[in-house]
Amino acid sequence: MVLIYMNEQSLKKTLSKLNLGSVRYFDSIGSTNDEALAWAARGARDLSIVVADEQTHGRGRLDRKWFTPKGSGLAVSLILRPSAEQRPHLSRTVGLAALSIAESCSKLGLAPRIKWPNDILLNGKKTAGVLIETVWSGEDVDSLVIGMGINIYKASVPPVELLQFPATSLEDSLEKDPPAREEILFNVLKLLIQWRERMGTNELINSWNELLAFRGEQVQAYVGGESPINGELLGLESDGSLRLHDAQGKPVIIHFGDVSLRLRA
Ligand code: BT5
Numbered sequence: 001m002v003l004i005y006m007n008e009q010s011l012k013k014t015l016s017k018l019n020l021g022s023v024r025y026f027d028s029i030g031s032t033n034d035e036a037l038a039w040a041a042r043g044a045r046d047l048s049i050v051v052a053d054e055q056t057h058g059r060g061r062l063d064r065k066w067f068t069p070k071g072s073g074l075a076v077s078l079i080l081r082p083s084a085e086q087r088p089h090l091s092r093t094v095g096l097a098a099l100s101i102a103e104s105c106s107k108l109g110l111a112p113r114i115k116w117p118n119d120i121l122l123n124g125k126k127t128a129g130v131l132i133e134t135v136w137s138g139e140d141v142d143s144l145v146i147g148m149g150i151n152i153y154k155a156s157v158p159p160v161e162l163l164q165f166p167a168t169s170l171e172d173s174l175e176k177d178p179p180a181r182e183e184i185l186f187n188v189l190k191l192l193i194q195w196r197e198r199m200g201t202n203e204l205i206n207s208w209n210e211l212l213a214f215r216g217e218q219v220q221a222y223v224g225g226e227s228p229i230n231g232e233l234l235g236l237e238s239d240g241s242l243r244l245h246d247a248q249g250k251p252v253i254i255h256f257g258d259v260s261l262r263l264r265a
Contacts, residue, residue: 006025006051006181006182008025011023011025011182012025014183015182015189017186018047018186018189019047020047020049020189022045022048022049023051024039025052026051026053027053027054027070028052028053028055028056028070029050029052029055029056029075030055030057031057031058031059031147032050032051032052032055032058032147033131033147034057035050036048036077036078036145036147037135040079040142040143040145041135044079045079046079046081046143047078047079047193048079049076049189050076050077051074051075051076053070053075054068054069054071055075058075058149060129060131061118061131061258066149067156069155071153072152072153072154072155072156072169073150073151073156073181074152074181074185075148076147076148076188077147077148079145080093080145080196081143082143082144085199085200086196086199087141088200089199090141091241091256092204092205092239093132093144094117094118094130094132095117095204095208096146096192096195096199096204097146097148097192098114098117098120098130098208099191099195099204099207099208100188100189100192100195101120101128101130101188102114103191103211104184104188104191105127107187108174108179109174110122110173110174113212113213114211115214116212116213116233116236116261117240120150121213122168122170122172123168123172123173124166124213125166126168127151127167127168127173128148128149128150128151129148129149131149132144132145132146132147133145146192148188150184151169152171152181152184153169153170153178154171154172157169170184205238208240209235209236215233215234215235216233217233217263217264218231218232218233219233219244219263219264220262220263220264221254221261222259222260222262223254223257223259228262229244229246229252230246230264231247231252240256241253241254241255242254
């Protein structure tokens with residue numbers, strides 16, 4: 001099993017080539033999103049990030065657990081303070097992150113897919129997840145925290161009994177050792193900063209659409225505790241919602257929330 005420790009100095013040096021706010025690094029933390037939310041509420045600068053080698057209380061959506069054992073994955077939370085131009089497009093933020101992670105996998109020669117709304121798959125298995133959380137100022141968005149958990153080494157993959165959906169890592173999919181985690185993080189953040197400049201463009205939606213998992217296939221969408229919506233997955237709406245065709249050929253739009261997609265057996 002490969003265990004490569006992250007070196008704070010070298011991480012910060014690598015990330016200094018990007019135009020970030022400040023960087024906070026922890027060998028171990030509860031959740032990088034919790035730290036970033038508190039920091040954002042105290043006025044952290046745009047593009048400040050929290051990185052940890054290990055999370056003891058990593059969170060998924062609805063407080064599900066996210067597994068980040070030490071030396072094996074990437075746990076990162078990025079704080080965004082949206083500009084007036086970006087504000088109308090905030091519903092695309094999960095796509096911004098998923099696309100950046102997916103494209104950084106493509107650069108390594110892999111064939112990622114984005115399982116709407118927040119999972120990145122390699123060979124049909126989950127290798128990364130995104131958790132977007134908001135700091136409010138009254139009714140306005142003060143800032144957003146983009147939490148990204150990426151499985152790099154095999155040791156980051158949780159035991160099967162903890163999973164509802166199969167999981168994998170970059171190491172599982174590459175035929176060689178993955179690049180250093182700080183290099184992967186650099187690539188993800190660089191792409192994310194570039195895509196953010198094009199947040200409102202069709203190009204972002206088109207690139208996200210092209211990488212969508214299950215396009216043209218029959219899926220079941222589980223929304224909250226309701227019985228599943230069945231239909232053919234057509235693609236994205238311009239706000240990043242998902243469009244299906246139900247059995248009668250009627251369009252069904254699924255909005256963000258606690259949605260889980262599955263291929264229909
Ligand atoms: C997610 O939630 O996929 C969002 C994960 C976000 C994690 C990052 S890490 C940095 C930041 N700090 C945090 O505390 N969180 C963010 P969701 O779609 O709800 O999926 C959660 C489910 O994924 C769990 O219930 C498990 O079944 C599964 N899971 C947990 N750890 C996993 C892992 N390392 N790899 C693959 N699947 C995992």
